[in-house]
Amino acid sequence: MKIDNGVLHLNTAIKKYPHTAKLMSGEITAPDVRLDCLDIEPIHRAFAPMARSQAYDVSEMAIATYLQAKAYGKPLVILPTVLAARLQQGCIVYNAHRRPMTVGDLAGAKVGVRAYTQTTGMWVRAILEGTYGVPTTKIEWITFEGGHLQEYQDPSFVTRAPAGKEMLQMLLDGEIDAAIFGNDLPSIEGIVPLIPDPVAADKIWYDKHGFVPVNHVAVMHRAVAEAHPDSVKSVYKLFRQGKAAAINPADPGALLKRLPDGIDALRGPLEMILACCEEQQLLPRKLGVDEIFADCLEFLGDEAH
Template identity: 40%
Template sequence: MTKPVAVRTLLGDYPVTLALKKGEVKSSSVSLDFADVKTPSTAFKRVVRNLEFDCAELAIVTFLMAKAHGKPLVLLPAVVLARFQHPHIVYNIERGPLAPADLEGRRVGTRSYTVTTSTWLRGILANEHGVDIDRVKWVTFEEAHVAEFRDPPSVERAPEGKELTAMLLAGEIDAAILPAVPTDPRLKPLIHNPATAAEAWHRKYRALQINHMVAVKESLSRSEPEAVREIYRLLAESKKAAKLPKPGEFDTHPFGLEANRRSLEVVIDTVHQQGMIPRRFAVDELFDDVTRKLG
């Protein structure tokens, strides 16, 4: 019997991945060695700088930047995390009203300039609200996952020991982009009625705001194409086991190249518009001859 291909894997716990992570979806030809990482985003530097994983969940903005800098990774057409980002930029109502049009000349905190949620929100602010994002001061706490990227002049690093939400509550920044929508009643969405705004954005762009997809090393796809196909099958079976999307619901975890093409076009445009990649990739460039045919 042929020994299963061992695949060092970084993958978070999401509804669409739980069956796979729990071993309820299995393979006789591939053995996924899951890294003991509770929050995958904390290991994204290891994915793109050290090429530590054969298969990894990866922020789509990080993947595009890694692609621009020649990192040997290819995309699988599998979304494991996506959401509409509109409610994730907030302000402190105790310091008075604030709207997107007020942001120029103000300070907005975010973990890193290149965080995918922050990138989407800058695009929303620029394209839907007319904000000149280069006239906003972006206060960050970390460098980009991709070592070659240099933050633009509009970015400054927060003082050592500071924390994002605490800075917002103290008035040291005017708004903040947070990974989770806060429950603190003092913190309200900067974008009025974010659910309605998200629906309008979706109608306009006919796209999903992707956060994380799955990538594999080019070398794995070249040397073990059947293993890569099997990884995709496992992911698809895990999604199926989650019974997602539910009847009548919008699919926030699309699988397959054509199901993701439009959303990838929009994120490529957004990242390029902000100067984070030097050119607009064609969607097919993100895949290789193996992964392009999946789904």
């Protein structure tokens, strides 16, 4: 953070999406704030430094990571804007070349996931339990790295893969039965979705719940927000302007429906996420939506809605 000619420059870690591209290029700006965007790829590498030590002024962050950070008292302020969301049922895959497999085979199976705290993993586990009746605790989860919060310890049914092992290779070799991938979903012959016709399954899930599962939101370092409270409104406005600039005229509501803004739109999704995180033993204490949104209201006031 620095001030140059009356403009507050904020070190910012966000991924380049259609709705953030013009923020990153400087085409969309605010009179009082500049987002000095850092090149961090993959973006999840920014989450631990931001959650642990507030390494940036503004950052994209997985919603599960933010909720853990909030529970552990980290000085972060959530902005009620979704930066990344996706339907999740195609994210759990298996190796069809080794043997047939169905969701019913998951009890007692070994399933890989990058980290137990990964938000995509949280959503897939929630869907497996809520839609298909497969409890999280009946699966042996194999992870390849720890969570973004050092204070967090994985539950007893989670096992770390041996050092040097890679999830995809373990799946190919039959050392794990299935695996959950996010943006790195492999395109390899024989690696196929465990849930048949995941597109149709996702449509049923969406029709029932009315939202696309939230993966990433935006957060600010609380020290920045307290020192420059007007900057919170400016940054929030920039994210909303970025989305407005990315709207497809042929389907103007699609992007905003997938990436909603405001606490009114996020209340329902967040209530479900909190319940899932609690059930999956991801949080050290109980959190409520009002506690989460208190920061938004403190700095954004009515604009938070």
